[in-house]
Amino acid sequence: GAGVSQTPSNKVTEKGKYVELRCDPISGHTALYWYRQSLGQGPEFLIYFQGTGAADDSGLPNDRFFAVRPEGSVSTLKIQRTERGDSAVYLCASSLRGASGGANEQFFGPGTRLTVL
Amino acid sequence: AQSVTQPDIHITVSEGASLELRCNYSYGATPYLFWYVQSPGQGLQLLLKYFSGDTLVQGIKGFEAEFKRSQSSFNLRKPSVHWSDAAEYFCAVASGYGQNFVFGPGTRLSVLP
Numbered sequence: 067g068a069g070v071s072q073t074p075s076n077k078v079t080e081k082g083k084y085v086e087l088r089c090d091p092i093s094g095h096t097a098l099y100w101y102r103q104s105l106g107q108g109p110e111f112l113i114y115f116q117g118t119g120a121a122d123d124s125g126l127p128n129d130r131f132f133a134v135r136p137e138g139s140v141s142t143l144k145i146q147r148t149e150r151g152d153s154a155v156y157l158c159a160s161s162l163r164g165a166s167g168g169a170n171e172q173f174f175g176p177g178t179r180l181t182v183l
Numbered sequence: 184a185q186s187v188t189q190p191d192i193h194i195t196v197s198e199g200a201s202l203e204l205r206c207n208y209s210y211g212a213t214p215y216l217f218w219y220v221q222s223p224g225q226g227l228q229l230l231l232k233y234f235s236g237d238t239l240v241q242g243i244k245g246f247e248a249e250f251k252r253s254q255s256s257f258n259l260r261k262p263s264v265h266w267s268d269a270a271e272y273f274c275a276v277a278s279g280y281g282q283n284f285v286f287g288p289g290t291r292l293s294v295l296p
Contacts, residue, residue, distance in 0.1 A: 070226075099284070108187075108273050108286035109227070122283055157227070171217070172284060174227040 068092070070175035072158050078181045079148055087143040087178045091160030098141050099172060100133055101157040109157055115141060116163070148182045155179050185210040185276045187287035195293040196264050204259040204290050206248075206274030215277040216257040217284070218248055222270040230272075233257065244268070269294045 071090045079085050091098050097116055101109035111125040115135045123133075130148075135141040145152055159172035186209045196202055208214055216233040231242025238250040248259045257274060274287040 101284075101286075106289075108275075108289050109284075111283050111285065114283060125283070159227075171229055171232060173229075174219075176226045 070158055070160055070173050072156075072175040072178050074178060075176065076179045076181075078183065080183050081148060081150060083148050083182075085145050085148055085180065087145075087156050087180070089141045089143070089158030089160075089175060091139065091141070091158070092173055093139075094162070095160035095173070096138070096163050097161045097170075097172075098135060099159045099161075100141070100143050101159065103155045103157055103177070105154075112143070145180075148180075150182050153180055153182045185214065185278060185285045187274050187276050187285055189272075189274055189287035189290050191290045192288070193291045193293065195295060197295045198266050199263050202259075202261045202264045202268070202292070204272050204274075204292070206257045206259065206287060207255050208257065208274070208276045209255065210276055210278065212278070213252075216248075216250060217275040217277070218242065218246070218257075218259050219273045219275060219286075220244075220270050221273065221289075227273065230259070264292075264294055266294045266296065268292060 073088045099114045100112040103109045113133050114122040118138045130146045133143045155177040157177045158175045161170045161172045188207045190205050218230040219227040221227050230246045231240050233240050233250045241247050246261050250257050271289045271291050273289045275284045277284045
């Protein structure tokens with residue numbers, strides 16, 4: 067079956083511009099996550115959705131970052147007034163909710179490499 | 184809040200040699216533990232996971248990991264490394280009720296022929 071897909075694979079933008087990154091999770095996965103991975107580092111949690119609602123957005127670095135998942139499937143990460151420090155690979159992952167409501171395996175997409183000039 | 188350390192930034196081993204990658208976590212309750220591998224240009228792939236039960240878990244590609252509560256560790260092992268194992272390895276921890284995964288900084292594995 068299809069895995070997690072992310073578009074675009076690469077995005078180059080200029081400082082101050084607005085960007086949208088899209089994630090299509092695995093069908094039937096209720097949980098969706100966004101991470102940011104800078105060069106030489108591990109993924110850093112940004113936000114987690116359970117269904118349509120953001121269950122935990124504590125990882126969003128500031129109010130320039132926003133994410134939505136209006137129908138509980140596809141999600142869009144939106145970054146306003148981009149800065150050079152936003153350059154990173156943005157990863158999306160999805161998972162089934164664990165049997166006990168706890169953590170379960172996350173399936174990752176290939177990521178979107180964002181470069182802010 | 185949970186945290187993860189991977190003390191080794193870069194490890195080099197010869198093909199056929201054994202491997203152990205270290206992972207230490209900090210979490211107040213029983214953690215959910217994971218090892219992921221990331222090859223150049225590829226997405227993260229799950230190698231194995233620990234939720235409960237047997238503390239020695241088997242994963243894909245011949246990897247295994249052992250959960251040691253007393254040492255707050257979840258080290259990854261492989262008895263004989265193949266050249267295709269060269270990649271970046273990430274340990275991750277999650278809480279039982281939250282869904283926030285915390286990843287370690289990663290260990291880059293190089294394999295000599």
